[in-house]
Amino acid sequence: MLFQLFTLYRRRMRLLAGSRRELVVPLVTPVLFAVIIAPALKKALGSFNPRVDYMTFVAIATVALLVPLNSMFAGISVFTDRTYGALRELLAAPVPRWLVPLGNVLATLTIAALQVIVLVVAAVLRGATLHTSVTGVLWFAGAAMLLAAAIAGVAEMLAFRLASQEEYVGLTPAIAIVPWFFAGSLFPISVLPAGLADVARVLPWTHALALMRYGLVGGSNSGLQAIWGNHPQTGLALASLAVVVGFTVALLTVAMQVFRRSALQ
């Protein structure tokens, strides 16, 4: 089963890596935010907290924009499989069917990881300041990859359920972009109106982004206390990790169920 999963993963990697659209397009907006908009905002507005480098604050947030965009773009190739027939070959193959979306998700994570590295390097070169360690990088990477996997699960579900690619593309901003604006990306969630702040606290994006900041800049600037209140950071990080893990596992499980039911007539 493992080598069949690897075969499916390799297939998806070759198809994704061969498409410039799917490699480059998801990077454009986050890189724009990280290297142009974030520094410009910092220059124009200063920072909401003298201890927070605003450019770094926003630059890390662009990762939480990149990974859902990448996941949603990767889902377009599932439409290609459906439309041009390759899905039938996969369904007729002697592999457990749940391996098919899992192989796709693993390939999406690989591409996301490479793109995140590009984005972070671009942000650092532009002037973002990171205070991190090996453990911090692991927190950051874990949160980014969990968010990528969760949205990849959503992408798989939609790609198997929706009738057309146009509908799917139409939903991409709602899934990949809108939550980002409420997740503490450009400003702390504590400055949102009360009701919206509560919504932001339950959004997995908010928890993932807070974990990423916790990993790369640490201290009290991660946003974890804005979510959970004034408690030791490590405990808050574990709590947010549980939220993100739960969200990801639930979505991936549902995605595999949806695939099993929808793929067959």
Next chain:
Amino acid sequence: MSTETTATVIRGPGAPRGGGIRVRDLHKTYAGGVEALRGVSFDVRPGEAFGLLGPNGAGKTTIIGILTTTVRPTSGEVIVGGFNVAREALAARRASGIVFQDSVLDAPLSGRANLMLHARLWGMPRDRARRRSAELIEAMGLAQLIDRPVRSYSGGQRRRLEIARAVMGSPHVLFLDEPTVGLDPTIRYELWSMLRDLRAGQEMTMVLTTHYLDEAERLCDRIAIMHEGRIVAMDTPDRLLASLGEEVLEVEANGASGTVTKLLAEAGIPTDGAFEIGSLLTLPLRDGQGDLASRRLREAALPLRSVALRRPTLDDVYLRLTGVKLASSH
């Protein structure tokens, strides 16, 4: 390469004797209430070439889908290569190879990558997959283009690659869903030749769906004729045609079919097998009665648009059983 050598290559080393198929009371109703199959039952012997012949919408592709576990049946039992497709789906899929009606190749990847992908999904070790793909590339005449992206292949080249892909794992059962649809006659004949090579050793069971009469006659040991989700006849091509006699009389009767049949009956020609669609009357004939029938109609000088004597076709068999011409439904 000789036919026997090609057959050996395509069959693969140590390939087991083809698996049989058993289908019992198969029903399929799609969402929206479309009843695609209404109680289909048939057996395919190991090593047999079995054809499902019928127009679009008859249920052929649905049957292939169920046999290959890509479509869920509403009810019924299906055994492929000794495995129940409902309870042992993985094993049934492992025993099968499929050439789908539409291409399932990954167009951006090379032909070789497509072959290796299939081999690895079917559980072949890498070294064996490489050797097997090399043999099939040679046998199918794909060597010149195997490392190019599939999107650059012609229709016939893609179809040859699809066949190579389907037999990579030396399957017990090979399913072909309309394998030559949309291809020009030269390519069709070429593919038929390749498929006959596959059958040369008679160790691979083949199930073929088609709406081409000549394809069914040339490739299949037995044919099931399908109409609106049911099998209406099932036998060897020769016996199906023999049910219509040695030749058929085709008359454009212009409303005079009653007069025609009465005239021929009076001449001692049995007319109980006659069937009429629109203004076209078709009468199966035996014992060399064609000349007698033609002469009587000429002598009677009836106002007929045309009279023709010809060999029966599977289209005539289909027409008699269903009231619809198979060839006109496309």
